[in-house]
Amino acid sequence: MNTNFFAGVIATVMATSVAVPALSDALPSWSEGDNRDAIIAFVESVTQEGTETYLDPEDRIAVFDNDGTLWTEKPTYTEVIFAFEQVKALAPNHPEWQEQEPFAQILENGLGALKEIGLKGAITALTAVYAELDDAEFAQRAADFLDDPHLSAGRAYQDTTYAPMVEMVEYLRDNGFEIFIVSGGTNDFLRSFAETAYGVPPQRIIGSALETEVIVDDSGVSLKQLPNLAYFNDGPTKVLNIVNRLGIHPTIVVGNSDGDLPMIQYALAGAGPKLAVLVNHDDDAREAAYDRGAEAAIAAAAPDGDNFLLVSMKNDFAAVWNQ
Known part of the structure; x- marks a missing residue:
């Protein structure tokens, strides 16, 4: 990772007259290092008035994938x-x-x-x-x-969320970001737990959807889900749904797979400061080590692009699970 950009951002933020919390106070489940510092520096740069990269609150949009990004996707979804x-x-x-x-x-x-x-x-x-x-x-x-107990994580399914990523969601929310989950999971399932797990309400869930019939009769309006998928929210479809729902290039995009790469590329192509984060599952001791289905995204994040971070679960996560 090229750290020159973020070193400059940190220097700019620290030079403002606004009091800035110590880096050690934020994201405590992250290991100290370039990636953690880069995330914090970016957030400071877009939230501190007086900096060239300051964004008004209405322009602070963060989108997160869910499976493999906010919680485990092993042994399967x-x-x-x-x-x-x-x-x-x-x-x-x-x-x-x-x-x-x-x-x-x-x-x-x-x-x-x-x-x-x-x-x-x-x-x-x-x-x-x-x-x-x-x-x-x-x-x-x-x-x-x-x-119920998860098949392999030694905790309930609802407790298989990643502590560093949940902290990142909370940190961004505390700094005026609107948080959206853009996932291949269905709207129905995601909305059953996302508000409790991440503080993300149902209206900020953008997932896959079943075909639905709207029935209008003398008794009013009712909905009937049909046994077919209207769309699978992955790859380019994530971009389409972001465009239709948000109408803005997100400021921050977080994912873990090739299915997230199009929305990452779409966000980074927008004007103004942007940050992409890719979670690399390389910790077979605490979770799982795999890169199948993420090869292109890892390759895109690995070069010295200073706004596309490749986050190592092994090295950047001081803790994996929420306690």
Whole structure:
């Protein structure tokens, strides 16, 4: 990482007449180092009046991916695990699932079915069960699931959030940023826990969505979800949804995979100060080490670009899990 830019930013911020908190007071779950200092320096540079890079509060927008960025995505996406459990729970109402794919594979092999059915099959199962659940039942099932022990992390699913990233969300919010989650997870599932986990309310969730029928009749207006995905919010679709929902290039974008790279590139192409952060999963002792599906993003972050940080979970995270 080229630190010249951020060294200059720190010097500029410290030269202003506004009192600046010591760097050690912010992001305590981060290890001291260039990446932590760069994030803090950037935030100071856009929030301290009198600096050339100051942004008005309405222009401070931060977007975060969720899976693999704010919480774990291993051994597979948490929402996939949830959906498979709902297939098993609803199977007595669907005897045809014993012979019908992808449900038969899921009922027989659980998560092992992913090798055969892939993400496409998982989405087919997910949309089928979601379409059967009304809002109240979905919310209760999600809450019960999130209290269950995670398959490998040694804590409940709802406690598999990364302490440094949750701190970053809180730090940005405290500095006047609006926080949005832009994720491949569905709106329904993300909205079931994001406000509790991250303080991000439902209206700031931009996720995948099921096709939905709007029914207008004498009793009023009602919504019926259909067992099909309207769109999968990944890759370029994230950019499209950011454009449609926000109408502005985000100031800060945080992700962990190639699916996040288009929205990172879109943000960095905007005018004014921008910062991108990519979480690199390289800590097999405390979480997992893998780069599959993130090769292009890691390569893009690795050169000496001074506003695209490659954050090492192993070296930059003093702690991994929220306690």
